[in-house]
Amino acid sequence: MNTSELNSFIVILIYGSLVLLSLLKLANPLKVNRKANFWFGIFLFLWSTFWLDEVLFLITGVVVEFHSLFFVRCIQFFTPIVFYLSVLFFTNPSFTFKIRDVRFLLLPAAFLLCLILVKLGYESPFEYLSVILILIQALFYTGLSYITIRKHQRKIQQFSSNTEGINLNWLEYIILVLLIVNIIYVIYNLFYDPKSLNFFINTVFLLVIYWVGYYSLKQREIYPLEEKQREELISINEDSDSEEIKRKLISDEELVKIKTSLERLMEIQKPYLDSELNLIRLAEMLSVSTHHLSYVINTGFGKNFFQYVNEFRVEYAQKLLKESNSKLSILGIAYESGFNSKTSFNTTFKKVTGQTPSEFKK
Structure with missing residues (x-):
């Protein structure tokens, strides 16, 4: 031919x-x-x-x-x-x-x-x-x-x-x-x-x-199928621009209160270990609106939701990697820490720590 x-x-x-x-x-x-x-x-x-x-x-x-x-x-x-x-x-x-x-x-x-x-x-x-x-x-x-x-x-x-x-x-x-x-x-x-x-x-x-x-x-569904939740998340996206973050959604006292509750929840219940965790689920656990929770994470911690949750996951993964008696592989630790793939685990881990999981373990 x-x-x-x-x-x-x-x-x-x-x-x-x-x-x-x-x-x-x-x-x-x-x-x-x-x-x-x-x-x-x-x-x-x-x-x-x-x-x-x-x-x-x-x-x-x-x-x-x-x-x-x-x-x-x-x-x-x-x-x-x-x-x-x-x-x-x-x-x-x-x-x-x-x-x-x-x-x-x-x-x-x-x-x-x-x-x-x-x-x-x-x-x-x-x-x-x-x-x-x-x-x-x-x-x-x-x-x-x-x-x-x-x-x-x-x-x-x-x-x-x-x-x-x-x-x-x-x-x-x-x-x-x-x-x-x-x-x-x-x-x-x-x-x-x-x-x-x-x-x-x-x-x-x-x-x-x-x-x-x-x-x-x-390609899976990007936004929730339930219309109310979808509209809520899309409107949060619009509110998340830098100029909008500066606008106060809640008082400073309310911000501190939600921030304290969020820190306690993350420490005790460890919701970040759920790989499907999203803003809606976390807001429901705290009994606050998604808008307010997004505002607290953006303003109170100076991070977006993705950064905030994944830093907890990386910290948890570091503890598992340090355990000398752990029988888990790198991939096993990734899943155990709330990541849903080795690629996302490696990328996020290096971004947070400056090292790959393998380099950190050594």
Whole structure:
């Protein structure tokens, strides 16, 4: 099998994988992150259309410039927007469209106008402008999606003690890989024959698609399913910005009282040993509101919930590591201390102590 045949095979795999994955995300058999998975499924389907030209050529043997069709070019232009919408719903399932969100349609409207003018015969300036709009839109929404995920990763530390399964790292890595691949492709287009790069680009895209499939299908629910709890946590995220923390939610006396009760609870009952501990559970144990508890941890201890809980876990793990008669492995100590994976244990332990668990034990 030569390179051309292998590339054709990879193209078929790419298109088939994207369509199948799109249907799986739209069907969403596990019923998790429903709105996010709906938009992500639409994104995958739109993404698959970029290879339809090549697939039709392989089937018919005739060059069909599918992407040049007016309707297809219009819907393909929405691909970065739809990806961004899926990111919005992953990071905030309560997101609702408002009048100001009409701004999402400004670039598509300008692109549509360019296509109409090209169709009317004004090809020279507007064909070039449409290409520029495609690049601007792709870069803008890719950057916006990346920033949204980074904010999400900071926000979830306000209410979750284990963020590994809900931090959307896989989406962040996909954005970075696609951005790098596209930059390489554009540079190659300018200086070399782009066709010679097709095999490499398609191979990378196929690997990225399998990566997407694996992590998107195992992505669990990020926020609680119960609407009241979900709204409460999302509103705490909004209140946790630096300016908001400075605003007093409770009196100093009440802050000291809750802080003392929290310290006693952590010392006696050791709730941090529960790997699924979150702000809601801890607030229920103290019989205080999640807003007040979050404020006490942020203001009274100068930490977020994630940092506060995991420092207790690291301290407990240190005691177990010091015990010479302990038969527990490093992984066993991680689970015993409330961590849910060796990776998160090693990362958090080193961040707190400056050493890995193995180095500390030695």
